[in-house]
Amino acid sequence: MKHLITTKDFSKEEILALFKDAKEFLDEKPRELLKGKSITTIFFENSTRTLSSFETAAKRLNAKVLRLDVSRSSSSKGETLFDTAANLDAMNPSAIVVRHQHSGVPLSLAKHVHCPVLNGGDGKHAHPTQALLDLFTIYEHFKGDVRGKKVIIVGDIKNSRVANSNIELLTRFGLEIILVAPPHFMPKTSLKQFYKLDKNLIKQSDVIMSLRTQTERHQKQIYGSLKDYANDFCITKDLIEDQKLIILHPGPVHRNVDISDEVLADERSLVLKQVKHGVAIRMAALKKVILEQ
Numbered sequence: 001m002k003h004l005i006t007t008k009d010f011s012k013e014e015i016l017a018l019f020k021d022a023k024e025f026l027d028e029k030p031r032e033l034l035k036g037k038s039i040t041t042i043f044f045e046n047s048t049r050t051l052s053s054f055e056t057a058a059k060r061l062n063a064k065v066l067r068l069d070v071s072r073s074s075s076s077k078g079e080t081l082f083d084t085a086a087n088l089d090a091m092n093p094s095a096i097v098v099r100h101q102h103s104g105v106p107l108s109l110a111k112h113v114h115c116p117v118l119n120g121g122d123g124k125h126a127h128p129t130q131a132l133l134d135l136f137t138i139y140e141h142f143k144g145d146v147r148g149k150k151v152i153i154v155g156d157i158k159n160s161r162v163a164n165s166n167i168e169l170l171t172r173f174g175l176e177i178i179l180v181a182p183p184h185f186m187p188k189t190s191l192k193q194f195y196k197l198d199k200n201l202i203k204q205s206d207v208i209m210s211l212r213t214q215t216e217r218h219q220k221q222i223y224g225s226l227k228d229y230a231n232d233f234c235i236t237k238d239l240i241e242d243q244k245l246i247i248l249h250p251g252p253v254h255r256n257v258d259i260s261d262e263v264l265a266d267e268r269s270l271v272l273k274q275v276k277h278g279v280a281i282r283m284a285a286l287k288k289v290i291l292e293q
């Protein structure tokens with residue numbers, strides 16, 4: 001059975017096939033591919049885009065969606081996650097999409113259920129569909145010519161599951177990654193790293209991926225204030241000038257902290273395109289794990 005817990009679960013060939021499907025799904029037409037299937041979503045951590053994106057994807061393929069409301073479920077009455085999982089499993093879903101604040105939960109869940117599990121983000125660990133949609137967005141923009149493209153990842157990299165998944169995936173597809181963050185947001189890595197975002201660095205890049213400061217994962221306040229952080233790391237027009245590049249962000253964006261209003265409105269900012277692509281990628285991922293058993 002095929003699960004999607006990390007980007008490593010799909011080979012390069014599988015990902016290219018996924019992109020082919022996703023490209024077709026960009027027409028946003030409803031399809032019958034998952035008619036008669038039912039998908040359970042269970043999100044223990046807040047989500048705006050990922051949950052609605054998975055549910056839109058499932059419905060566009062004609063699957064039924066059962067959303068488990070965690071605040072009302074028995075987890076809040078002390079039931080263990082695995083008893084909850086066993087009960088969900090007994091309802092025989094075709095797939096389960098799970099998000100959890102603790103790394104490793106989707107993998108453990110996959111061992112306890114009889115259907116594919118898709119990871120909607122676990123702690124600081126992984127967010128595979130986000131990285132797949134990010135690479136898809138880059139792939140579409142550069143018409144498949146992605147090898148050697150330089151990607152600057154800026155922000156709270158150490159605490160970001162989006163960064164983790166992207167580093168694995170983009171490196172595998174031959175993109176060059178440069179990390180830019182203050183020392184306390186920098187993971188231990190052999191990738192090129194800089195503690196300051198400057199124009200020279202930006203001049204050499206094709207893609208800037210900005211990330212949100214993951215304040216909910218910090219034990220204590222790390223930066224003096226978000227304004228101090230913004231002075232050093234916000235993507236502004238002054239920094240990018242008229243350079244030919246694209247700007248990505250997984251959302252939620254801290255406006256004028258991660259990216260300035262002006263840059264968000266610039267046509268080089270593909271943030272909303274990422275959201276559109278996210279539905280198509282999740283349609284392709286659901287189709288794959290459910291139909292290619």
Ligand code: ASP
Nearest residue numbers: 121127162212250251252
């Ligand atoms: N939405 C992304 C995530 O769930 C990024 C973020 O929250 O900053 O990891």
